[in-house]
Amino acid sequence: MTQLEAARLGKPTSEMLYVAEQEMVNLETVIEKIAQGKAVIPRNKNHKSLTRPVIIGEGFSVKVNANIGTSIVYSNIDEELRKLQVALHYGTDTVMVLSTGGDIKRCREIILENSPVPVGSVPIYDTAVKSVQLGKKVIDFSEKDFIDLIKEHAETGIDFMTIHAGITMRTLNLIKNSKRIMKIVSRGGSIIAGWMIANEKENPLYTHFDEILEIAKEYDVTLSLGDGLRPGAVLDASDTLQFSELFVLAELAERANEAGVQVMIEGPGHVPLNEIEMNVKLMKKITKGRPIFLLGPLPTDRGVGYDHLVASIGGALAAYYGTDFLCYVTPAEHLCLPDVEDVKEGVIASKIAATIADVAKGNKKALMLEEKMASARANFDWESMFKYAIAGDVARKKWETRRYDEEGCSMCGPFCAIKITKEYVENAERLVDQHNKS
Template sequence: MSTQILKAKSGVITSEMEFVAKSERVTPEWLRNEIAMGRVVIPKNINHKFSPRAIGNGLSIKVNANIGTSEKHCNLTEELEKMKIAIRYGADSIMDLSTGGNLRVILQQIIKQSSVMVGTVPIYSIATRLLAKGMKISQLDPEELFDEIELQAQIGVDFMTLHCGVTRSSLSFLENDPRVCGIVSRGGALLKRWMTDNNKENPLYEQYDRVLKICKKYDVTISLGDGLRPGAGADATDRGQIAELLTLGELVDRARKYGVQVMVEGPGHMPLDQIEMNMRVMKRICHDAPFYVLGPLTTDSAPGYDHIVGAIGGTVAAINGADFLCYVTPAEHLCLPTLDDVREGVMASKIAAHSADVVRNVGAARERDYNMSRARRNLDWEQMYTYALDPEIARRRKSESESGNEDHCTMCGNLCAVKNDRNL
C-alpha cells in the first residue's frame, strides 16, 4: 500500500488530498506538492475510515485533545464522552493516552467511534502491562514494543508519538547541564530508565528502519516525540532539548526518503520571549516538517488555569511556525481532566488556533471575524451566534441575562454605542 507522501511524490492527487484541498481552500496540486515535500501530512491509517484533515504549512492550525484512563480512574464510557465533547467543540484529533483498564478494548472503541484522526503513544501500553505484572521498566523487551506498534497500526491508529530522539548522546547533554525539572515526558523518562539500567541505546532509534517499515505499511504518520522537552521555563532551550532536536531533524529526512509521513513535537514550558526563536529553529533543523506543540506554557505558576497559559503560548507558536496545538486543560499538572475540563481545554486551543489563523490569513479565519463584526454592527444576534467559535455559550449567556429578549446587552443597555452611533 502506497502512502500519501509516496503518491504525492509520484504526482498522484488522492481522494484525501481532494477532500482536504476543498476544506482548506487551496488547490489540490498545491497541496500535493506540499505533501511531497513533507511540509504537510494527512494522518490517516488505511484501516481507519473518517473524513481526513491535514496538518502543516499554509493550512489552518489544527487542535488535538488528549483523553484516556489512568490506573486511579478508569471509566471507558466517560472517556468516550470526553472524546465526543472534544470533537463537538472542534478538536481535529484525539490522542488515547490510557494507562488503566483493558487498553486494547479502549483503543479499539475510540478508533471505532472517532470521526477524527486518532493518535497514541505505544510505549504507554507496554509500560502499563509491565507495572501490572509487578515488573520494572528495565525489563521491557524491545520486541514487545515493536509488536505493539504493529498491532496499533493494524487496529487503525493514524499517528503515533515515538520518542526516537532520546539517545545516549542526547541524554549525555542533560548530565552536563542539569535541569530544574528533569525529564517530564512520560515516554522520555521511561526510555531513559530502560537505557540507563540496561546500558543500551534506545531501540526506537537503533531500529528506526523497523519503525519506518511498519508505519509505511499502514500509512501511519510518525510524530517524533520530544522526550527531552522542557517541563519548566528555566529549562527551556537547554542543551538536552537542542541535542534531541538535531537528532529529530535527521530522522525526519530518513522518514521522508522511506516514504513515511512525519511530524515533530515541540515544547513544553517556555518563556514567551523564547517561543518565536524556538519555532524558527525547529522548522529550520527539521526542514519545515509540521510541528506539534504542547502549549507552550509561558509560566509555571498558574495551576488550574494552564489552559489559558497554553493558549497564550500556542498563539505565539502558531504565528511563528507551529501547525498543530495539543490542548491543555485546567486539570494540567493536577488531575485527570473532567468533561468540563475537556471542553474548556479545546475551546482555549481553538481560540489560540483561530487567532493565529487570522494573522496568517489562512482558510476562512479573517472572513469569519469580518462577518462577526458586521453582525455586531447590525445587532444581529443570530448571525453573531453563527460565527461564534462557541455558539452555545454565546447564546446561553445572552438569553439568560436581563436583556435576553432585547437587541442590546446588559453591559450598556440603551447606552449601547452601536445603537447610538446608528441613531436607533
C-alpha cells in the first residue's frame, strides 16, 4: 500500500506520524493533504537506511534538494559520499543522484545505503550513459531500455524519480516555430526529444506511462514529472512550449493519483523576478494544488559563478508564492561538476531561501526558531546563536577570527547598540517601574 492509498483510507503510516511531529502539525492535516494529492512523502519500501522522511506540499515547510553525482569527465564515489555528508550536515531534506560517469549503479547504491533522507534519480540518464559506454549514440536505445532502468531504480530503493513524460509529438512540433534562444536545456528532455526525432515515434515515457505507474505503485516511488521544455534563459520564460508541456504534466498527474501513485510537478529554472508569482500560481492552478518542485529559479542569467545566490533570491520569492520544494543551485552551475564546497554553498543558499519563505508565510516552526535566535542575540548568547543559525559552524568560525572578549562583537565593541540599550534604556525602564510601584 502506498502512502497515498493509506491516507485515503485514513490509516496513518509511521512516516506520517514522524513528519507530523517534525512539522508541528496535527496528524489529520498530514493525512488530508496526502489524500488530496497536495502533499507527498517520498519513501520507497526498499530504501532501508531512510530514517528522516519528509513531507512536501501545501501547508508544510519548504523543502530543499541537493543534486550530487559523477560525470563522464570526473568520477569519484568517495567524493560523492563526502558531498552527501556535507549536504546532510547543512540541512538538505533530500538528495538526487544524477551520475553520468563511472560506475553509476554502484554510486547510486552507495548513496542509498548511506542516506537517511529520501533519494531521487533520473533513470533516463542511465539509459543514455549505457548507450555511450557501448560505443553508441546518446539516443541509441529501445523503449524497453527506458522501462528496464525505471524498474531497476525502483528496486534499488529510489524514493522519487524524474520522468520526462510531458514532451509529446505535439509539444515537440512547437519547437519548429519557437523563438526561443535556447530550445531545450533539460538534459533528460533533450535525450527524449532526440530519441523521438530519430525514431519518429511518440515519447515512450508517455505511451508507457501506465506501465511506469505499475512500477511506481509497487515500490511506492513518488514520480516527479520533469519539465523537459523548461526555459533555460530568462528571455525564454513563460512561453508556449513551457505551458503546453505543463498541461500534459497536469493530465499525467491526475492519472498517477488515480492509480494510487504520489506525484510532484517540476517547474522552470530561469524566470524573471516579475514572472515568478505568475508561474507558481499558474502551476498550482493547472495541477490542482499538487506539490511543485522548482530548480532555483534563477531570475538572471548573468550571475555565473554566483548562481547559488541568484537562485536563493528567486527561490525565496517562488517559495513564498507556493513552491513546495526547491532544488538547490551551486556556484558551479553552468560551469563544471560541483565539488564538496559547491554543494555546501548551494545547500546553505537554498536553505536560506526556504527559511525566508517559511517565516513570511507564518510557519509555526520557522517562527519559533526566529524567536529563539532573536532572544539569543538580545542576550549575547553566542552558543545559542550558533545553534539556531542555518550554518552555525560557519558563523562560529567567522566570529572566532576577530573575537571580542567583552559583550558584543568586534564590529561595534563598546558602541554596541544592544549593550548601550541594556545599560541605559532598559535600566531606565526598570527604575521607572520601581518608582511607579513605590
